[in-house]
Each structure stands twice: as structure tokens, then as C-alpha cells.
Amino acid sequence: MIAYALRQRTLRGPAGWILNLVIPLIGAAVDVWLLTNLDSNALLIGLCWLVIGVVILVYLTRGFRRPPPEVTFSE
Amino acid sequence: MSDSPQRLTRTLTLGPLVLFGLAYMAPMIVLGTFGVLDKASNGTVPTAYLLALVAMLFTAISYGRMARAFPVAGSAYTYTRRTIDSRVGFLVGWAVLLDYFWLPTVIWLIGASYLSAEFPGVPTWLWIVAFIALTTILNILGLKLATNINLLLMAMQVLVLIFFIVLSFGHAASTAGAAGILSATPFGHPGQHALRHRRRGRDRRLFVPRIRRHHHPDRGNPRSRTYGPESHRAGHDHRRRDFRGGLVRDAARGEQRAHQGPELGRIRDRRGDWRPAFLRDFPRRSGDHPVRLRHRRAGQRLPAALRDGPRLGLAEEDFRVRQRTVPHPFDQHPADRRGRADRHFPGHLHGGIVHQLLRALSPHSRSSISA
Structure with missing residues (x-):
């Protein structure tokens, strides 16, 4: 959301700042806070899953030399 | 891809x-x-x-x-x-x-x-x-x-x-x-951090199936636990355990109760477990039906029909005819009914309305639905 706002340059005026920066930041902050309060086992499994994902990504992109495959949902 | x-x-x-x-x-x-x-x-x-x-x-x-x-x-x-x-x-x-x-x-x-x-x-x-x-x-x-x-x-x-x-x-x-409706106690109260130090690390699991409530590692399958005299003779451990299987300490319970307002008070249910007072009038689950409790205390399991009759709205006469001489699989100790093909089916399918209907519809049956 914030990256999109930065690219689209919509951080204009108080409404733009609140909608595109403050609200996403609050949401993300509480999400991160809840995430750090998870059970240690849950964190461990999540991190393992993430590591597996990175390994697959490295394999698919041959060490980030190729763009990753894209799933296109056309309608 | x-x-x-x-x-x-x-x-x-x-x-x-x-x-x-x-x-x-x-x-x-x-x-x-x-x-x-x-x-x-x-x-x-x-x-x-x-x-x-x-x-x-x-x-x-x-x-x-x-x-x-x-x-x-x-x-x-x-x-x-x-x-x-x-x-x-x-x-x-x-x-x-x-x-x-x-x-x-x-x-x-x-x-x-x-x-x-x-x-x-x-x-x-x-x-x-x-x-x-x-x-x-x-x-x-x-x-x-x-x-x-x-x-x-x-x-x-x-x-x-x-x-x-x-x-x-x-x-x-x-x-x-x-005052009960407007009370702010459920949103925060002085004692809310009292037990915090006891909830660290592995103890903070969100969901633990309640089936483990009475589990003790070296006392056999917790599901087969009965609470009658023969269970006591067999040496089963009947001390109260919390939802993780640990022993409940009365001091901790008293402490927890002391700082809660009246609307958050706890009561003991018929089994002696603590539960929020406002849930007093809700049966905890069908196992808490008074008839069941009485029989459980007496150390015997009920026949399936008698067990499920009250829940299905049947009177005692409705299922007296179907009482068997051979005990129903659910009335036996689990160790005795091993190998029975029908042991996986819930009791009321045998003893309840479904059974009655099947009997009535069966060509060999002389009884009708109204009987």
C-alpha cells in the first residue's frame, strides 16, 4: 500500500497521508506486534516455511538471474 | 507457470x-x-x-x-x-x-x-x-x-x-x-496481570483439545476413563487437571477468583469445574445431563437408549422395549468391545429415532412406527 502510494505519488494533503500512510502503518504495526507474540513453535514452523519458499524461489530464478514465474489470472 | x-x-x-x-x-x-x-x-x-x-x-x-x-x-x-x-x-x-x-x-x-x-x-x-x-x-x-x-x-x-x-x-x-450492562470490568481490571508470569513460552498454545483434560501419561487412554468405584480400585488418577493435563493448584484458582468482579464471577458446575457464572444455565455438554452424572457416579454406563432418550425427547417407555440382554458396545468397557464392527457408530443411531424408524421399515419387523 505504502509502496504503491509512493509510486503513484498520492501522498498529497492530509487525507492522502492518512489513507495511504497512517492507516496502513497502524494496521501493519499491530499485525507485526501480534505476530511477535505468537507461540515459539508457530514462529519456528513459519520461518521454516519461509526458508523453503526462498530455496524454491532461488531454484526457480536460478539464483535471481531470471524473473520468477508469474501466475496470470486473466478473465 | x-x-x-x-x-x-x-x-x-x-x-x-x-x-x-x-x-x-x-x-x-x-x-x-x-x-x-x-x-x-x-x-x-x-x-x-x-x-x-x-x-x-x-x-x-x-x-x-x-x-x-x-x-x-x-x-x-x-x-x-x-x-x-x-x-x-x-x-x-x-x-x-x-x-x-x-x-x-x-x-x-x-x-x-x-x-x-x-x-x-x-x-x-x-x-x-x-x-x-x-x-x-x-x-x-x-x-x-x-x-x-x-x-x-x-x-x-x-x-x-x-x-x-x-x-x-x-x-x-x-x-x-x-451496572452489569455498563460494567467496564471485562475490558480491564486491576488483577488482569496477576498471572502473567505463569504464561510464558510453550504454555501459550491457543487451542488444546479438551479430550486431554484428564490425561495422565501412564494411566492409559484418557477417553476410556470412567469415574466409578472400579476406576478408583484400578488406581486411576482422579485429581483435577487443567486443560494441559497439569495438576490444578487451588491457591492459583483462589487468586484468580479474588480479583474478579461479580459479573465475571466463576461458579463450579456439576462436575466441579470452574466456569464463568453467566454460563450457569447452559449445559456444558450432553455428558452433563443429570441422569448421566448420577449413573457415572454410580460407576455404571447407561444403555444407549436411556442415555440419549432425554436428549431426543423420548420418554422412558419409548425405549424400554428395546433393552437388550447383551450390553450395547457403548455400555461395555472399551477394552471388552474390541473387534466389534459397529463400535464406531454413535450410540443414538442404534438406540434412538433412527433405529426405531429402521426397525419399523424393515420387512421382518412386525411393529409399525406408531408402536
């Missing part, structure tokens, strides 16, 4: 889509997890939900705006891919996959543990397999059917929640008057 892009059709309109989102949230889970949350938050469940609401609401606002910016399928995967980086997008999609993997697992697990508490004769894995089969079939049959079933389930959940809210207000008003 194929060269030709997959085709998706927009089946749902806005209404069913919102319904899907609500069904996804499983609103009735608040009733199922209340006890655990109440314990973990020391009686401040509403505050916990308010905090969670902040996270959900603000995240939802962002999602809504992104959906407007990129009106295509893919959710967080698409958004990250198009705004930040395709590789980061891949990892986000990968993480979301974990969610879609665990969510049905948790739902099935909770559902199966409820059902196996109700029907102790059916193994838990059988319920889980049934859930998997049902949801898979629904998904294959298509979104329209799934939407209709969603609507049905949601209507039921909303009805239950409305009843629950009305009854809760009624109870608060009748026990403490207007």
Missing part, C-alpha cells in the same frame, strides 16, 4: 462475495475459544478483541484500496508483485499459501474435537476424514452450491449469536442491573 494464461470466470456478485468473506471469518468461533481466551487474558476478552479489531480493520482498509487499484484475482500476491517486486510477491504468495493450508486444518481439528466430545465412540480421525471429503466434494461441485451452503450456515450462526447476545444482556441485567 504454463504459457497460456489460465482463465477465470467471475461467478460471484458482491452480495455472495461479502457472505463468503463473513463465512471465512467463522463468526461463531468466538464462542468456541472463549474459555481459552478468557484464561489467557485473565478475563479481559473484549479488550483482546478490540486490539485484534484494530489490526483487522486497518488491514482491511488497505486491502480494499488495493483491490480498487488492481481489480484482479491474486490478492496480496498480485499487489506486492505489481507495487514492490516480483520476487517479494512470490514470497508473499508462498506465505499466504501456508495460511490456506492451516486454516482448514484448524477448522477441521476444532470441529472434530467438538464432535468426538459429543460422540466419544467415533474416533477423531474419522471426523477429520469426513470433513475433508465433504469440503473437497463441495469445492469440486462448484461455487454456486458452496455459496448456498454458506448462506445456510451463516444464517444459523447469526441466529445463534443473536440469541447469545440477547441472553447475555438479559443475564447481566438480571444479576447486576444496569
Whole structure:
């Protein structure tokens, strides 16, 4: 959301700042806070899953030399 | 990953889509997890939900705006891919996959543990397999059917929640008057941090099936535990245990009770377990039926028909004719009924209305339905 706002340059005026920066930041902050309060086992499994994902990504992109495959949902 | 892009059709309109989102949230889970949350938050469940609401609401606002910016399928995967980086997008999609993997697992697990508490004769894995089969079939049959079933389930959940809210207000008003309804104690009270130091590390698991309540590592299968004299003679451990299987310390309980206001008071139910006072009038589960308790105390299991008769609204005469000379599998000790093919079926299917109907419809039967 914030990256999109930065690219689209919509951080204009108080409404733009609140909608595109403050609200996403609050949401993300509480999400991160809840995430750090998870059970240690849950964190461990999540991190393992993430590591597996990175390994697959490295394999698919041959060490980030190729763009990753894209799933296109056309309608 | 194929060269030709997959085709998706927009089946749902806005209404069913919102319904899907609500069904996804499983609103009735608040009733199922209340006890655990109440314990973990020391009686401040509403505050916990308010905090969670902040996270959900603000995240939802962002999602809504992104959906407007990129009106295509893919959710967080698409958004990250198009705004930040395709590789980061891949990892986000990968993480979301974990969610879609665990969510049905948790739902099935909770559902199966409820059902196996109700029907102790059916193994838990059988319920889980049934859930998997049902949801898979629904998904294959298509979104329209799934939407209709969603609507049905949601209507039921909303009805239950409305009843629950009305009854809760009624109870608060009748026990403490207007002050009970306006009380801020559930949102925070002086003693809410008292037990915090005891909830560190591995103890903070959110969900533990209640079947482990009386489990003791070297005392056999907890499900087969009976509470009668022969159980005491066999040396079973009957000391009260908490939901993790640890011994309950009375000092801790007293401490927990002391700092709670009257509207959050706890009472002992008929089994001697603590539960919130406002749930006093709700039977904990069918196992707490007074008749059952009396027989359990006497150290004998009830015949299936007698056990389920009151719940099905049958009078005692309705099933007296069907009493057997051979004990029903559920009335025997589990060790004695090993090898019985029908032991997996819930008792009331044999002794209840279904059985009666099957008997009446059977060509060999001389009785009619009215008999």
C-alpha cells in the first residue's frame, strides 16, 4: 500500500497521508506486534516455511538471474 | 507457470462475495475459544478483541484500496508483485499459501474435537476424514452450491449469536442491573496481570483439545476413563487437571477468583469445574445431563437408549422395549468391545429415532412406527 502510494505519488494533503500512510502503518504495526507474540513453535514452523519458499524461489530464478514465474489470472 | 494464461470466470456478485468473506471469518468461533481466551487474558476478552479489531480493520482498509487499484484475482500476491517486486510477491504468495493450508486444518481439528466430545465412540480421525471429503466434494461441485451452503450456515450462526447476545444482556441485567450492562470490568481490571508470569513460552498454545483434560501419561487412554468405584480400585488418577493435563493448584484458582468482579464471577458446575457464572444455565455438554452424572457416579454406563432418550425427547417407555440382554458396545468397557464392527457408530443411531424408524421399515419387523 505504502509502496504503491509512493509510486503513484498520492501522498498529497492530509487525507492522502492518512489513507495511504497512517492507516496502513497502524494496521501493519499491530499485525507485526501480534505476530511477535505468537507461540515459539508457530514462529519456528513459519520461518521454516519461509526458508523453503526462498530455496524454491532461488531454484526457480536460478539464483535471481531470471524473473520468477508469474501466475496470470486473466478473465 | 504454463504459457497460456489460465482463465477465470467471475461467478460471484458482491452480495455472495461479502457472505463468503463473513463465512471465512467463522463468526461463531468466538464462542468456541472463549474459555481459552478468557484464561489467557485473565478475563479481559473484549479488550483482546478490540486490539485484534484494530489490526483487522486497518488491514482491511488497505486491502480494499488495493483491490480498487488492481481489480484482479491474486490478492496480496498480485499487489506486492505489481507495487514492490516480483520476487517479494512470490514470497508473499508462498506465505499466504501456508495460511490456506492451516486454516482448514484448524477448522477441521476444532470441529472434530467438538464432535468426538459429543460422540466419544467415533474416533477423531474419522471426523477429520469426513470433513475433508465433504469440503473437497463441495469445492469440486462448484461455487454456486458452496455459496448456498454458506448462506445456510451463516444464517444459523447469526441466529445463534443473536440469541447469545440477547441472553447475555438479559443475564447481566438480571444479576447486576444496569451496572452489569455498563460494567467496564471485562475490558480491564486491576488483577488482569496477576498471572502473567505463569504464561510464558510453550504454555501459550491457543487451542488444546479438551479430550486431554484428564490425561495422565501412564494411566492409559484418557477417553476410556470412567469415574466409578472400579476406576478408583484400578488406581486411576482422579485429581483435577487443567486443560494441559497439569495438576490444578487451588491457591492459583483462589487468586484468580479474588480479583474478579461479580459479573465475571466463576461458579463450579456439576462436575466441579470452574466456569464463568453467566454460563450457569447452559449445559456444558450432553455428558452433563443429570441422569448421566448420577449413573457415572454410580460407576455404571447407561444403555444407549436411556442415555440419549432425554436428549431426543423420548420418554422412558419409548425405549424400554428395546433393552437388550447383551450390553450395547457403548455400555461395555472399551477394552471388552474390541473387534466389534459397529463400535464406531454413535450410540443414538442404534438406540434412538433412527433405529426405531429402521426397525419399523424393515420387512421382518412386525411393529409399525406408531408402536
